[in-house]
Amino acid sequence: MFGVGVGLISLSAVLNTANAGNAFDSQSQWMFGDWNGQRTALQQKGYDFSLGYTGEIATLLDSDHHSSDGTEYADQFAIGVHFDLNRILGWQDTEAQITVTERNGRSLSNSSAALNGHLSSVQEVWGRGQTWRLTDFWIKKKFLEQKLDLKVGRFGEGEDFNSFDCDFQNLALCGSQVGNWVGDQWYNWPVSQWAARAKYNFTPDVYAQVGAYEYNPENLERGKGFNLSTDGSHGAIIPAEVVWTPKLGAAKLPGEYRAGYYYSSADAAEIKEASKTEHKQGVWVVAKQQLTAHNGDSSRGLSAFVNLTLHDRDTNKVSDMQNMGLVYKGLMDFRPQDEIAIGIARIKINDDVNDANIRNNSLDARGLQSEEYDTEIYYGIHATNSLTIRPNIQYIHQVGAYKNGENAWVGGIKLQTAF
Template sequence: MKSESTLKRTVAFCGVGLLLASGQALADYAPLSIDSPYAFGDWGGNRSQLEQDGVQFQVNYTMESASNFSGGYNQSTSARYTDQWGFGTTLDLEKLLNWTDTQFQATVTSRNGQNLTDYINDPRSGGLSSVQEVWGRGQTWRLTQFWINKGFFDHTVEVKAGRVTVGEDFDSWPSKFQNLAFGGGQAGNWRGDRWYNWPVSQWGGRVKFNFTPEVFLQVGFYNQTPSNYDTGNGFRLDGSPTEGNLVPVELGWQPTLGADKLQGNYRAGFYYSSVKGDNYSSYSNGQYGEDNHSYGGYLLLQQQLFAMGGDNKRGLSIVAQGVMNDHKTSKTDNYQSLALVWTGPFNSRTEDEIGIGAARIHVNDDYSKMLRQTNRENGVNDYDNPTYLPIQSGSEYNYEIYYNAHVTNWMNLRPNLQYVASPGAISEVKDAFVGGITATINF
C-alpha cells in the first residue's frame, strides 16, 4: 500500500510539472492518446518543437512484479513488487551551441520496492540471477548518466566521457526479459564487483572507432570505486576510495543482411580490471594466500532470421550470449544463454512480441571447494545448522517466456512465466516456478 500511494503521488507530481512546463492545455497529441509516444502528450506541440531544436526529455517508469507459485527456499507463496523511475534529458549541442557532432546526456534514476529472489534463494548464500532485473544496486536515487559524446572526422571517431555505466556501450542489446539472465551487459551481471551496469555510474568513458557504418572497435576506461554501490551514494562524485580501473575492449559488427535488411548485432569483448581480488584456490585456515587481478571475455550474437511480409520491424530473432571469467577471483566463471524473440507475431498485433529464453550460470569449482573447506574448519556439516555455509556448486538454470502487449505507444504490459532450477546452484533448494508482470510507461 505504501508503494502504491508513493507511485500515485509521484505520477501526479510529474504530470502537473510537465503540463505546467508546456504552458498550454491542448496538445497535438492529447494526454493519454493511444497514438502519442508519451502519456502526457506533446505539450501543445512544444515537446516536438523542443526536440527539433535539440532538447529531448525522458520520463519513464518500469514496474516488475513477481510471485513464486511453488518451490524456492521459502516455499510459501509470496509476491513482491519493485520499480524504477528515470528522469533524463538529451541535448544536441550541434543545434544548441553549434558544437559539431556533440551530444550531452543527463539521467537520474530511482529504484524502489522488494525482491522476490530473496525468498527463492537461501539467505545464507544469496542467489545468482534475479527474477526481477530492475531490482538491485541499492533502492535509492542515483545520478546514472552525466556525459558528453563528441564525434570527430565525420563520425569516424567518437569520444564519450563523464558519469557513465559500462553496459550502455559494451555488451549491449535491448532486452524485454524480466529475468536478469537474459538482458544486455551480462559480463557485468556475473562480475558485478568489477563491471558496473545501470543504474550505477562511475567516472569514465570510451573511444569508439567506426571503421565502416557496420564495423566498430571501442575501448573503455572506468574508475573502480566500490562505494558507488552504496545506498545514499548515488550523487557522490569524488571517486574515492579508488581501487583501480576497468578496461573493456570490444569489436562489433552490426550488419543488415539480405533484401529485407535483417538486423544483426555481433559483439566480442575482453575486459581487464586492475583491482585485485581473493584467489579462491589459495584459501586455507580462514584466509587467502594470494590475490590476483581480474579479467574475462564475452560474446553477444543477435540476428533477425526472417521478416514478415517484407517488414523487417516484424519477424523472428535469435540471441546467444556467453561470458567467461577468470577462475582465480570470480565466483561465477562462465555463463551461456539462448533466446528467441518474435516481434509482430500476429497481423492484428504488429508491435507485440513473444520471447523465450534459457540460461545457465556456473559457479567456479574453486569457490565451491572454499565453501566446503570452511565448513570442515568450522566443524559444521548439517545443512540445517544456521552457521553452515550452503555449498554453491555446479549451475543455476533460468528459463522465461513472456508476451509483450503494446497497449499504447507509451505503455507496454508484459506477463511472463519463469522457472529457476537449482536456485543459487544449491542442491538443497527446490526449483522455483514464478509468475511475473512488467509494465513500462513513457511519460
C-alpha cells in the same frame, strides 16, 4: 474528385498527428503527450526530455519444498534530458546526457525462502540500492568525418560494452551479462562512475571501442548516489570490444555481433588463496539476428540471440554463463506490434568455490554448487505507443546452483512506459 480525396487524406493525417500529441493518446510516444506542442519545439531546439517508468511484480507460484506464496513489487523512475549541442551552442557532432534514476521496492529473490541464494533475480529492476542516483552525466563528440567517437563523464560499462536488450524480467536474460556476474567491480545501470570511451568506425557496420572506468566501491553506497569524488578509487576496469551490425539477405534483416575482453587493474582476492590478490579478467560474445520477415514485413518476424561470458577462475565465483532465446514480433496480424519470447540461461559456479568451501568446512547443507538454470517466457502487449506490458512465467532450476537446490516457478508482470 481525386483532389478532394487527397485533401481528406491530408486532413486525416493532420488530425491524427494532432491527436497523437494529446495526453493518454494511444498513438503518442509519450503518455503525457506533446505538452501542447512544446515538447517537439524543445526537441527542435536541442533539448529532448524523457521520463520513463519500469515496474515489475513477481509472485511465487510453486516450488519443491516451500509454500507457493509471496509477492513483491520493484520499480524504477528514470528522468533525463539529452542535449544536441550543435543546435544549442553550434558545437558540431556534439551531444550530452543527464539521467537521474530512483529505485524502490523489494525483490522476491531476496524475500522468498524458495529462492534463497538465487544467483539471478526474478525482478531485474531491483538492485544496487533503492535510492536516487546520477546515472548519466556525459558528453561525446565525433571527429575525423564522424569515424571517431569520444565520450567522457559518468556512465556505466553496460551502456556501451557487452550491451544487450532488457525486455525479459529475469536478470540472467536482461542487459549486460558481465555486470551481472562480475558485479563486485563492473557496475551496470543505474550506477555510474568516471569513465572515458573511444570508438572508431572502420565501416558503416563495423567498429571497435575501448574504455576506462573508475572502480570505486563508494559509488554503491546508498548515500552516495550523486558522488562525484574519486576518493575511494582502487583502479579501473578496461574493456575492449569489436562490433558488427550487418543487414543480411534481400530483406536487409538487422543483426548485432559483439566480441569483447575486460581487465581490471584493481586487486581481487583469489578464491584458491585468499591471502593473495589477482586481477579480474574475462571475455564475452553477444549475437542477435533477425531471421525472418513476416509476410515480407521486416519490422515483424523471428529473431534469435545468444550471450556468452567467460571469467577467470582465480578471482570470480561465476566461471561462465550462457543464455539464448527466440523473439517473434508481430506473430498475429491483428496484433502486429506484440511479441512473444522465450529464453534460457545457464550460470556455472567456479569449481574452485566448492574446493574452498570444503577446505574451510563451510559447505552449504544443500551440497555442492554446479549450475543454475533460469528460463522465462513472456508475451509483450503493445498497449499503446508509450506503454508495453509483458506478463511472464519463469522457471528456476537448482536455485543458487546447488545440486540439491530448490526448483521454483514464478509469475511476473513487467511494464514499461514513457511519460
